[in-house]
Amino acid sequence: MNNTDKYKRDFARVLTLLMLLAALFVTDIPVSADTTDSTTVSSISAVTVKAEIKASSNTALKISWEKCPLAQEYVIYRRESTRKAFRRIKKVSASRTSYIDKRLTSSKPYQYAVRAIRKENGKYVYSRYLMVTGATRPATVKTTIKAASSSTMKVTWKKSSRADGYRIYRRPAAGKWVLVADVAKNLTSYTDTGLNASTKYVYTVRPYKKGGNVKYMSAVKLSNKASTPAAPKVTPSGDISNSSVISNTRFTAAQKDVMKKILYAVETGGQVYGNQKYGDFTEAFTNSSTEYAITIGAGQWYGTEAQRLLKLIHATMGEDEWNKIDTGNHYVWTAICNEDWTKYRIPKSSWRARVIVKLLQTDAGIKCQDQLMYQQIDEYEAEVRKLGVSDPQAVGMFINIRHQGGYGAVTRVLGKTAKPVNLINVYRALATDSGGQVGTYKTRQAKVYQWLLTYMK
Template identity: 55%
Template sequence: MKRARLHKRCKMYGLSVLFMLTLLLGSGVSVNAASSITNQTVKTSITASGTRALKIQWNRISGASGYTIYRRESLRKPFKIYRKVTSGSTTSYLDRSLPVAKTYQYAVRAYRRENGKYVFSKYTAVLGATRPDGTSSTIKAASSSQINIAWKAVSRADGYRIYRKANNGNWSLAADVGSSKTFYTDKKVSAGTKYVYTVRPYKKAGNVKYLGTLKQSNTVTTPKSSSSNSKFSSSQKEVMKKILYAVETGGQVYGNQDYSDFTEAFTNSKTEYAITIGAGQWYATEAQRLLKLIHTTSPKTYKKYDSKNEVWNDVVNADWSKYRLEKKDKKDKNKIQIIINLISSPAGIKCQDYLMYKQIEEYEAEVRNLGVKDAKAVGECINIRHQGGYGAVTRILGKTRGEYTLDNIYKAMSTDTGGQVGTYKTRQQKVYTWLKTYMK
């Protein structure tokens, strides 16, 4: 009896196991439910990028029937199904015929049927971008310690990486500049050295910068000696002072100036946030510098005109990058008169001339370091520097064809549209004539 019962139980147990296996295999579900692809994650990466294609790759998911590729062009937009890969063993896809310098985000999910329904894995998303077109660049040795690099702008580039190579050595990063730049001055070069550059546009996706094609510039050798020291004689500095005073406050009459000039904020330009004073148009912190100099060199003058320290307290404590006084304001009107009295006093006139000579020396050193040697051409560049800043000088020199002469620089200025310099044609014509006439 016992043996018959045991045999019966074993037979029933075997049939039960066989029934369970049949159900599992027939439904397409793995014996180990924990191995379902819903518990696994597809990790996607960008493994190659060209100007027109991106290659994406992902890890293989065990048991997957295939993969669904999602893509979107903006993080503000939802993912859309882009492609379906019907092989579980395929782990890469080449996305072709894309626009140049375009950012995309991808995600990949594994899929298969379980219990008669499609189920999907987890996923991670990845950003990538097609590379921008390359750009050509030209370089010019401005001095023994400076090279100017210019290049053509590239559509949809997020910026440019500038590399240099010295004496046929290895490439090294010189600078990384924004997309609005097409000119760069490299001041970290050595005298008597051969250089070549490449400017590589890039498109940024996440933390990766996808660089455009490497295109080498022309090759130049820096001079063995620098010409950065000031070369103007005292009479040439005097000519330059009279020119700058004339165009600033002298009514464009050579030798004229108004030492007592006071100009309110925004009078000359929407970007001038502070007051401008004196014959040389000392603006904002330059005006503060002038008033400090008068206070240091002639305390008696300050005591005479600013006995209650109304202006001096502002000189010490106010933010002069935005310091404003308005003539219609009664409180400001008294401060304005104090400033006018200070700058038009003998001490104020002397300080203005001192600062003008010092500024001319500083600007001259900058200009000569850019490779400008002729005195008349240097004077023209000082005029540009005083009016539009250092960036205006490099911009116009970058447009200058041939040697840095007065005539060639003046021609380049006539085509300038980068700011005030090209707009003030009467001023530039006057300066050109005076330099021709008086700068010997």
């Protein structure tokens, strides 16, 4: 073999090696935009791009997505109804991972999809997509409030076009916002009860539009400020006077805890002080023939109070955690927002009832029950002290009466109570309360009387 043949053979070997290396460097490295295994993807058609709604205003929505390394561009699609086809609205570069869609109609739902594009073998190939639904926010509405009594405020507002409902919030002049209620889209007024007398309040009513499982609410617009008047004083004869004796003394934290344990014990704790059943669910008509709705929780919250508790749990827990329990079409939350809870009744064995029990037994559910109970104790205590009752044990007995029979039961028993208004005199007056009223429940009232004597110091 001469040198020329040897050089030709070595040159061929080197050329083959270089060609193999070149092929290695130009081969596509498979990468996934979502959860597809990057070692198996060689075409963008196997990638799924998931869109998300990141922000919403009255006339714009911000759509975002995870970056797809295979993408050379992205195409964004929009439609206004599931009955319509998607329409391409924008093509953006591969460096983008968000887009703000402007000049939209307020209070309106929209669906979006994002597809990554790549040129493969001379043709443009599109990724798969997961669409998302969002909604633009409604405009704010003018809200007006006016006190209807020492514990009641009438809230009215202007109707919002295309709104799916309204969420009402309340705040004392120097306090924090509290969710009051979600009401139907056809309503323009709401009566808020259980307020403190002689207290200034401000409200906001926020119309919302549903987009998927999210309620896109309007911005906050404050109502006027209004004060509830002082509560009338009930004399021992049962007459109502125009003056009000107000005690400045309020329960300590320890006294509130005693009151909470008492109410829990008589409602769901088997009349054992300190016991309670947070997951209690009682069907309508179980406690009495006049109870047309369900009763839930350790404090036996009935009807609209049960609705109030569940809304508080929803606000505390958040949409994502709530939906892990209220799965499927979220029937419980739909019922909370749309049903008449003065007559809401479902069997204890039903799927919705079981969901409600699970929600009550979560950490958020227990926390909210205690929070609502303390809040009601504050409200009831303020009502009772405005009526001139100052002895802490007597106040505690009237809180028990208020929780069981309402404000009318308090004024009725107080009208029969001899002076001084102390625990023993309230208990004696309560014994005369007959005809199916709160005094008829002798064992309960005897237990409360004994616990107040023992624990309310």
